[in-house]
Amino acid sequence: MPLMRSLAGALGLYLALTAPAVMAGPRVVSADGAITETIVALDATDLLVGVDTTSHYPPQVVGPLPKIGYLRALPLEGVLSLKPSRLITTEEAGPAQTIERIAAAGVDVVQLPVARDVPATLARIERVGELVGHASEAQTLTGRMREQIEAVQATMAGKADARVLVLLAAGDHGVMLAGRDTAADALLKTLGLANALPDVNGYKPASREALLVSRPDAIVIAEARPGEFRADQWPGLTQLPAWQNGYHVAASAMLLLGFGPRLAEAMQTVANVIPDANASPATTAHAQ
Structure with missing residues (x-):
């Protein structure tokens, strides 16, 4: 029996060492409603561990997620309590001191530009896709959006x-x-x-x-x-x-x-x- 246990232990160790590594995605907090919508649209909702109070669409998806407060008044402890590895927000987020302290705690803080036109919107979606490991899905989404936007603009004659x-x-x-x-x-x-x-x-x-x-x-x-x-x-x-x-x-x-x-x-x-x-x-x- 000791020999069998030894062989079983050796086999378990061998399998653990040779099995393909499973890479966990980042634990993401999103502090911007449009960014949260983008993450959901890219089918990366499983990465979200918390969102801000501007994030309420789609309600059946983001409703159950923990809320960290308003993106312009982010609470340090509220964010860190969710143990995120990445905070994705915009340049409007604050206060600045809190953002700095979140980053100092080891969280990868990404503040994206505020989008106010079509090119900036599409570029931000593609950047979010890169950040959540869904770049190809983001390219597909922005391609579809370009066609839809051009169709709407064509009706404005x-x-x-x-x-x-x-x-x-x-x-x-x-x-x-x-x-x-x-x-x-x-x-x-x-x-x-x-x-x-x-x-x-x-x-x-x-x-x-x-x-x-x-x-x-x-x-x-x-x-x-x-x-x-x-x-x-x-x-x-x-x-x-x-x-x-x-x-x-x-x-x-x-x-x-x-x-x-x-x-x-x-x-x-x-x-x-x-x-x-x-x-x-x-x-x-x-x-x-």
């Missing part, structure tokens, strides 16, 4: 330069006007559309006066959460011709402003409510 009013229904922050140098303005540019508020910079609180002078051809409402915008509380908006004629849509802010793998869908959502010279009044749309 006769609609370019339409004036679009974009409102952000931001929960506790109220309803905001989306002016220049915002993700909303960047989305309009992908379609060749004009911001109805060219003199507003950034996001500003909405007012009845600003709505009346905007004279939009279409209205887009980005909701932080479904149903957050209450049209009955904004009679100045609902009396505008664009609203009366049905050229308006309410959709998820992450869809519209995230510049992630659903960018073509976001562009199509806006394109659907842009009138052209021969259009009949559209029906109200609502997208999540």
Whole structure:
């Protein structure tokens, strides 16, 4: 029996030494909703050990994952408690001291550029693919997205330069006007559309006066959460011709402003409510 045990032990050691190594993927924390969406779209969800509070799509996938807080106010202990090997976020993440301390703790911190146009969006997706070991899947995804985006842009003949009013229904922050140098303005540019508020910079609180002078051809409402915008509380908006004629849509802010793998869908959502010279009044749309 001792000899048999010795032989069995030797055989086990031999098999352990000669078996192919199984390389575990990185333990990833994602602190950006669009980056999280990308990781899911690349079928790398199994690498995620935690996400930030801007990551809520698709809900059935990211909902059960631990939340580490908001990407601009990352908690040191909250991130490190998940024992990640890599934190993937954007240049908007902070505070800077926390980012530095996370990196000093041995976590590979990758801060990607903020995407605000089509090339930057596709490049970021491909970079995320490299970081999670799904580069070929990322190439396939961006190739498909290019075709979809070009198809949407092709539908804009006769609609370019339409004036679009974009409102952000931001929960506790109220309803905001989306002016220049915002993700909303960047989305309009992908379609060749004009911001109805060219003199507003950034996001500003909405007012009845600003709505009346905007004279939009279409209205887009980005909701932080479904149903957050209450049209009955904004009679100045609902009396505008664009609203009366049905050229308006309410959709998820992450869809519209995230510049992630659903960018073509976001562009199509806006394109659907842009009138052209021969259009009949559209029906109200609502997208999540």
